[in-house]
Amino acid sequence: MKWNGNTVLVTGGSNGIGLALAARFLARGNRVVICGRRQEKLDEAKAAYPELITVRCDVMLPDERARLLAYMNEAHPEWNVLVNNAGIQQHVNVRRASEPWEHYEREIAINFDAPVHLTLAALPHLLEQPSAAVINVTSGLALAPAAWAPVYSATKAGLRSFTQSLRLQLRGTSVEVIEIVPPAVNTDLGGPGLHTFGVPVDDFADGVFEKLEAGAEEIGYGDAERRLSLVPRELQSAAEQMWAGFRSRNPNF
Ligand SMILES: NC(=O)c1ccc[n+]([C@@H]2O[C@H](COP(=O)([O-])OP(=O)(O)OC[C@H]3O[C@@H](n4cnc5c(N)ncnc54)[C@H](OP(=O)(O)O)[C@@H]3O)[C@@H](O)[C@H]2O)c1
Incomplete structure (x- = not known):
């Protein structure tokens, strides 16, 4: 995959890791659309990088995810890279988990439901x-x-x-599947000031692009890279073998 001349959607691109990635995509000659909930953060990002295209969207909400993709397909029919970056982090003391369920559910909706929904809904377009x-x-x-x-x-x-499942199913298609595995990075994750112990976001994003441009599918950095190196390779082959077995039993899947 070439990392210039693409049209890229970065969810949560108005701050932190998303903004650092968006800036690097712009610098390489890509068109970049970012989304986020707070208009003032989108405006700040646009002031820093005037070429950014900003869209207000809360990816926690299924209707807003659908609206975001409808906008991309309509306004940028050539768009071809989805970066599922938006995320929040909450501390949860399981012995005193007295908040209403909605408090816990939103972390699942933003961090998990949103990327799965956006990916499945975007794939028919991306595969073309x-x-x-x-x-x-x-x-x-x-x-x-x-x-x-x-x-x-x-x-x-x-x-x-x-x-990992997505990557196995899409092997041999035009859609590459890449995982970025950050360590602690100094951003506003969880709230301003809670991640100051993390690595500088620009160092991290430069490291990510070096590996992206080298063709890596799993991109770690620092401590996270070390953790990735500890994952037994047999686990990856087990998934590949199960997938190959399933396909031979279900050739029309
Ligand atoms: N920082 C770390 O140490 C670290 C480590 C590992 C993984 N990560 C992951 O990296 C990703 C980016 O986090 P970050 O560290 O850059 O945090 P951040 O500085 O808080 O930035 C998060 C971005 O996501 C947006 N966002 C949050 N909820 C959203 C929603 N419901 N809809 C749309 N946009 C939303 C935020 O804008 P609004 O608030 O205005 O919506 C902001 O632009 C997350 O997935 C996080 O889990 C971070």
Whole structure:
């Protein structure tokens, strides 16, 4: 896949990792659309990078996801790269989980439901493009959970699993499937000031693009890269073997 001349949608592209990736896509000559909930963050991003196209959208809501894709298909019919980046992180003490269910559910809806829904709904369009990609931003916490963020960690493990299935099913098509696995990065995740211990976002994004341009399908950085290296390769071959077996039993799937 060439990383110039594409039209890229970055969810949650108005801040942090999403904005750093969006800026690098722009610098390489791609058209970039970003979405987010807060208009003022979208306006700030646009002031910093005037070529950005901004759309207000809350990916927690299924209707807004559908509206976002309808906009992309209508206004940018050539669009070919979906970056599922929007995410939130909540601390949950399971012994005092007294909030209404909606409080916990929104983390699942934004971090897991949204990328799965957007991917499945975008695929008919993406598969028609000569070259396309789905890029999912998971986390090093997909590999080893942060016990204080148990729902968050589970959404990221779920998204990593979905991404692996997607990659197997789409092998041989025009759609590449890429997973970005960040370590702790200094952004506003969870709220301003909670991730200052993380690596600088620009160093991280530069590292991601180096690997993206080298053709990597799983992109770690720092601690997350080390965690990825600990995953036994047999697990990947097990998924490949199960998929090959399923296809031989179900040739019309
Ligand atoms: N920072 C880390 O240490 C770290 C580590 C591993 C993985 N990640 C992942 O990296 C991704 C980006 O996080 P970040 O660290 O860059 O956080 P961030 O600085 O808080 O940025 C999050 C971005 O997502 C947007 N967003 C959040 N909820 C949204 C929704 N419902 N609909 C649309 N946009 C939404 C935010 O804008 P609005 O709030 O205005 O909507 C913002 O633009 C997330 O998936 C996160 O889980 C981060």
